Amino acid sequence: MTPDLTYLRRVLVELLEIPSPTGRTDHVQQYVGERLDRLGVPFVVTRRGAIVADLGGPAGDGASRAIAVHTDTIGAMIRRLKEDGRLELKPVGTHSSRFSEGAAVWVFPDDLETVYTGQVLPLKASGHRWDDEVDSQGVSWDQVEVRLDEHVATAEDLRALGLDVGDFVAQLASPVITDRGYVRSRHLDDKAGVAATLAAVKAIKDSGVELPVHARLLVTCTEEIGHGASHGLAEDVAEMVSVDAAVVAPGQQSRERAVTVAMADGVGPFDYHLSRRLHAIGRDAGLDVVRDTFAHYRSDAASALEAGAHLRVALLGFGVDATHGHERTHLDSLAGLSTLLASYLASDLVFPQWDTRPQGPLSAFPSLAVQPAQEEGPQEGPIDVD
Template sequence: MKDLTQYTDFLVRETETLLNIDSPTGYTENAAAWVRDEFAKLGFDARLTRKGGVLVFLGGPAEEDNGLLLEAHTDTLGGMVAEVKGNGRLRLTNLGGMNPNNAETENVRVVTKSGKICEGTFQLCNASLHVNKEYNDTKRTWDTCEVVLDENVKSKEDTEKLGIAVGDIVCFEPNVRITDTGYIKSRFLDDKLSVGILLGLAKYIRDEKITLKRAIYAHITVYEEVGHGGAGNVPDCCAEAISVDMGCVGEGLQCTERQVSICAKDSGGPYSYPVVTGLIEAAKKSGADYAVDIYPSYGSDVEATLGAGNDLRHGLIGAGVYASHGYERSHRRGAENTLRLLIAYALEN
């Protein structure tokens, strides 16, 4: 079994950096530029797409028609200003599946259209327990919670003078922490951990001087959380696409945070049986610790790729992530097992 420690160390460092670059859907330019530059530093042809994603050629015979597209996404959940309220606070609308229940009390950054950033906290309206007798019984929704700005504002006019307006992006603090025991904790591991894994794969290809048997591309998308990230930019030579996203961890599923998950079916239907079985065989051959699961509430980039009319075999894998769309947790072993599976399936088959 190959020792992948140096590549796992690298991908964890890259993931940590990317997690600290705000990129809710619709505000991804900075993160995409960073991703492009990191692939370019490794010596690969990486370009921004018109849609704002990053398409990377990792090598191989692009003139043949058996290429592989690996998809991950760097857009995350977040919020948008829906109303500047009379008291100067902000009512939000969600970007993607951001849930107010687990966003409550989180620090936020409001990005105005001029680029100015104002800080605040996402709180229940009337958030003081010593004042609000209905605190425990109030359902947390986007209407019962608000952003309290860290500015001396008391009216709508005060807030508007700061340049804040409807349509401004609201970024939630990721709170990244890497523990001594190898756990990776942060909001938005979905799917920045997988972007880190693909950077680790690229470094492995470069350092090990791998000659690819088929063309391999990576597409880092920026609209996955709203359903159309992978709907374009499929190279003509590609016959197969695999979404490298998070593996689900929860009751009724087999995967843990220390494994790579191979998805057989999600809410969009079954994945290509030859791809699923091929991934399982590659996991066994490489010694990757894996689980096969069915995700009850899940959609992926590769389903958007197929929905756009592309004729491809498709699959979905990812490091196990607990508390998805909340304060998420994975483990470096899960990331390493995902990298190990990718090496066996994409590079050695």
């Protein structure tokens, strides 16, 4: 089930060219839905805009699994129409204004036929005016503004364009794929993950492999504000693998050309058995796969658990340098991630006998002595608490 890299690249670039800050994701969800249609994958859309796709596999066995990705990105909204015709910004999602300085943006008024272009600038943008003060100005969203490419000099001029507080401002991704396979772009988180996942689904469809476990794809659109997978998961989902950016930075094991199995994030550890099963599948497939933990990080897995989902969760990542900034990854990482996802979907549950039911007796509960490849209960008898 080798992923189609031409398909992966094309979908990745097309996704990156669709602005989709959290709260304005209808267009990108429409695109993903059309891609699923072409692959022959049935799906529904929830009231809040998430996509729930049926990847196949035997239904009615008591347990299923899910892959979760998100299409929303960090961005901004208009916080104030400034008296000089500039726009003050409110960030959407957690990111520093430092990385938005100089960014080309699209500004979306309520008129869906209109888009305005502009650029994010620091308040002291002219070196000829401010001299060394351009280097000493602070870094915060209060220190930047949007300069529109329009004839505007007052707040009333902005209102005449149809702009108002709460309109969305999207930093353009400007994707570049180099001859060496590096992908440099804003918003790789998580559009690169979506592209790799769709390539995995295509690989499964092309191969004709029958999935041993009923599987769904959950495409969320509010992950960057913390509640992406809080809905959309069926009650019978026993395993969920979230796909997201892996942090490449000093002190981390993640690398741009490797696939990462996250063992823990800022919320806590992921499922012991499922994480190690994924790592083993990657090694067995000959992939460059590493383990890592992340400190300032959460994903769709956290929102699913906090919403009360009763399942095992794990996280697979593609290595990204400068996350939520000037991001970069490599096609090797995306191809490896796609291969690992397809191999995982073609495998059985970690504990088929146990996880097909929501609860059971202690004697059947898997212990640390039981390796993920085994299906029996614990090898040792019950502990005598007396």
